[in-house]
Amino acid sequence: MSTTSTPATSTFEIRRSDTPVPAAERAEAMAAPTFGTVFTDHMARVSWSLADGWHDRRVEKYGPLLLDPATAVLHYAQEIFEGLKAYRHADGSVWTFRPSANAARFARSAHRLALPELTEADFLGAITALVSTDVDWVPSGEETSLYLRPFMYGSERFLGVRPSLEAEFLVIASPVGPYFAHGVQPVSIWVAQDYHRVGAGGTGAAKCGGNYAASLLPQQEAYGHGCEQVCFLDAATNSVLEELGGMNVFLVHADGSVSTPELTGSILEGVTRSSVIRLLTDAGHEVSERRITLAELLGGLADGSVAEVFACGTAAVITPIGRLAGEGFDTTVADGAAGGVTMRVRAELTDIQYGRATDRHGWLHRLV
Numbered sequence: 621m622s623t624t625s626t627p628a629t630s631t632f633e634i635r636r637s638d639t640p641v642p643a644a645e646r647a648e649a650m651a652a653p654t655f656g657t658v659f660t661d662h663m664a665r666v667s668w669s670l671a672d673g674w675h676d677r678r679v680e681k682y683g684p685l686l687l688d689p690a691t692a693v694l695h696y697a698q699e700i701f702e703g704l705k706a707y708r709h710a711d712g713s714v715w716t717f718r719p720s721a722n723a724a725r726f727a728r729s730a731h732r733l734a735l736p737e738l739t740e741a742d743f744l745g746a747i748t749a750l751v752s753t754d755v756d757w758v759p760s761g762e763e764t765s766l767y768l769r770p771f772m773y774g775s776e777r778f779l780g781v782r783p784s785l786e787a788e789f790l791v792i793a794s795p796v797g798p799y800f801a802h803g804v805q806p807v808s809i810w811v812a813q814d815y816h817r818v819g820a821g822g823t824g825a826a827k828c829g830g831n832y833a834a835s836l837l838p839q840q841e842a843y844g845h846g847c848e849q850v851c852f853l854d855a856a857t858n859s860v861l862e863e864l865g866g867m868n869v870f871l872v873h874a875d876g877s878v879s880t881p882e883l884t885g886s887i888l889e890g891v892t893r894s895s896v897i898r899l900l901t902d903a904g905h906e907v908s909e910r911r912i913t914l915a916e917l918l919g920g921l922a923d924g925s926v927a928e929v930f931a932c933g934t935a936a937v938i939t940p941i942g943r944l945a946g947e948g949f950d951t952t953v954a955d956g957a958a959g960g961v962t963m964r965v966r967a968e969l970t971d972i973q974y975g976r977a978t979d980r981h982g983w984l985h986r987l988v
């Protein structure tokens with residue numbers, strides 16, 4: 621049992637929308653939302669300038685941003701983001717999962733992108749204020765949640781190539797069901813061999829939009845091969861597994877051990893990734909973070925020593941991988957169905973998140 625203290629949270633001024641979505645329309649929009657298409661009435665916002673630091677902490681009406689065409693982010697992509705969820709528990713209370721880990725990663729991403737670092741108190745304050753204001757938008761159906769998207773961008777009107785002297789931090793919220801339209805079914809993965817996500821010394825460990833932009837063309841290539849996601853190899857040798865377009869990857873071996881690519885600086889340090897490592901270790905699995913080559917994975921699938929493969933991330937939770945294809949190979953993972961270890965750790969994680977199981981690591985943080 622770990623002990624936790626309640627982290628400090630900043631106070632936000634609430635400027636309520638005078639045109640909130642009517643209750644019946646909201647209920648309809650929340651009935652079966654496609655991931656990332658429906659947004660709540662408000663957004664949280666904090667502004668920054670070199671002269672004044674972080675200021676004007678507020679929750680305001682959700683709406684378009686007015687950007688000068690010369691705004692820095694539109695030209696040099698000085699932008700970072702996070703993803704976390706608010707879960708409604710059976711008693712109506714609303715919780716989020718390990719938000720301090722997201723706040724810490726956001727600060728690391730800000731540092732790498734030469735953006736101002738936001739304090740944990742501001743990060744948590746923004747989330748708390750937004751979810752409290754839009755609490756009616758937190759769904760209660762199975763596998764549903766309110767997806768929170770904190771982000772920050774360089775907002776100075778300036779075309780010179782140097783860090784922006786102004787920035788905006790916002791949090792928007794979107795009621796969501798499963799990330800994949802078909803729900804928790806095994807997905808197929810295309811291993812990109814002609815494109816890489818990042819290189820050594822690049823921005824791979826930062827959660828910045830540019831990394832995701834770089835993944836879109838290979839992602840399209842994956843669709844062209846009938847696959848739903850793309851898996852990247854390292855740029856130096858084109859042989860070592862890194863991560864999917866927006867998820868970390870795990871292998872479950874026939875002897876019960878589990879492995880996942882080590883954090884090399886070019887892989888995102890996923891909050892779900894570290895939670896899965898903890899839960900699997902608690903359950904007695906030997907979990908190693910190490911170098912895993914594509915050749916090892918394909919060999920293991922061929923001889924049966926790799927029994928399950930799964931992906932994980934905040935949005936997709938834990939998603940079984942049923943097929944792996946790339947130039948010169950196309951293979952199913954075991955019988956192509958979701959594996960037992962995968963589905964057990966998925967159930968364990970979601971039971972904690974939705975308040976159905978004891979939160980023995982102190983991972984939950986109450987919002988409302």
Ligand code: COI
Pocket residue numbers: 702703704832866867933934935936
């Ligand atoms: C998340 O899992 O929250 C992500 O950021 C992945 C993706 C939706 C970009």
